[in-house]
Amino acid sequence: MARSSNRRPLGRAFFDRPTTRVAKELLGAVVTVRAPGGARSVQLVEVEAYVANDPANHAYRGPTRRNRSMFGPPGTLYVYRIHQVVCANLVTRPGEAVLLRAGRPLVPADANPSGPGRLCRVLGLTVADDGERVGRHGRISVTKPRGTTPTEPVIRGPRIGISRAVTRPLRFSLAGDRWVSRPRRRAT
DNA sequence: GAAAAGATTACCT
DNA sequence: GGTAATCTTTTCC
Structure with missing residues (x-):
C-alpha cells in the first residue's frame, strides 16, 4: 500500500478532462471522508462514466433540482438518493460525472464497499454532501498513489442497473478484483 | 394531480 | 430466483 506521503491529491485539473479518461484513471484512487468518528476510506475498483448525449445520464435533460451539482466545477460531488x-x-465537466460503484475497504478494513450504495454507506456520505468540492482541506478528498506503479488491467464494459444506453461500454473496473460488484448474478 | 420508474439492496421462498 | 422498502423525478392523463 502507498503511504499517505506517497499520494497526490486530485484536484480540479485532474477532473477537468474527458470523463471516460477520468473514470479510468480513478481506478486505484483512494477516497477519504473525514468524520467525527474518524476518517473512512476506500480504494476505487469500479466506476461508471455518465457523459453528454447519454440518455442514462441524470443530466441528460439539463439542470434540475436534483442534478444541479452535476453542473458545478470539476471535482464537485454529486450525491443523490435512489430507493433507500x-x-x-x-x-x-458540466453535465458529466463518474459514478463510484465499488471499492476495496481501507478504513475500516472489514467494511463492504462493493456496490454504489454500500460504498456510500461505508464512507458515511449522505445527500448532505451533495455539492461539496473534493480537495485537500475539505471533508472529502481523493488521492492517487504517486509514482509509476502500473495498475492491474482495466476491464471496460456495459454499465449496470440502467435501462437506457445499456450497451455503451462506460463501466470501468480492475480485472479480477474481488470487490467489483456483480450485476445480480450468482457469486462464483 | 396521480402513477410509474429508478445509476439499489436486503431479505423472502 | 423474486419482491419489498422508500422517496424523488419523470411521465401520463
Missing part, C-alpha cells in the same frame, strides 16, 4: 440508498459521483 445514496450514490456518489465525481463531476468532471
Whole structure:
C-alpha cells in the first residue's frame, strides 16, 4: 500500500478532462471522508462514466433540482438518493460525472464497499454532501498513489442497473478484483 | 394531480 | 430466483 506521503491529491485539473479518461484513471484512487468518528476510506475498483448525449445520464435533460451539482466545477460531488440508498459521483465537466460503484475497504478494513450504495454507506456520505468540492482541506478528498506503479488491467464494459444506453461500454473496473460488484448474478 | 420508474439492496421462498 | 422498502423525478392523463 502507498503511504499517505506517497499520494497526490486530485484536484480540479485532474477532473477537468474527458470523463471516460477520468473514470479510468480513478481506478486505484483512494477516497477519504473525514468524520467525527474518524476518517473512512476506500480504494476505487469500479466506476461508471455518465457523459453528454447519454440518455442514462441524470443530466441528460439539463439542470434540475436534483442534478444541479452535476453542473458545478470539476471535482464537485454529486450525491443523490435512489430507493433507500445514496450514490456518489465525481463531476468532471458540466453535465458529466463518474459514478463510484465499488471499492476495496481501507478504513475500516472489514467494511463492504462493493456496490454504489454500500460504498456510500461505508464512507458515511449522505445527500448532505451533495455539492461539496473534493480537495485537500475539505471533508472529502481523493488521492492517487504517486509514482509509476502500473495498475492491474482495466476491464471496460456495459454499465449496470440502467435501462437506457445499456450497451455503451462506460463501466470501468480492475480485472479480477474481488470487490467489483456483480450485476445480480450468482457469486462464483 | 396521480402513477410509474429508478445509476439499489436486503431479505423472502 | 423474486419482491419489498422508500422517496424523488419523470411521465401520463
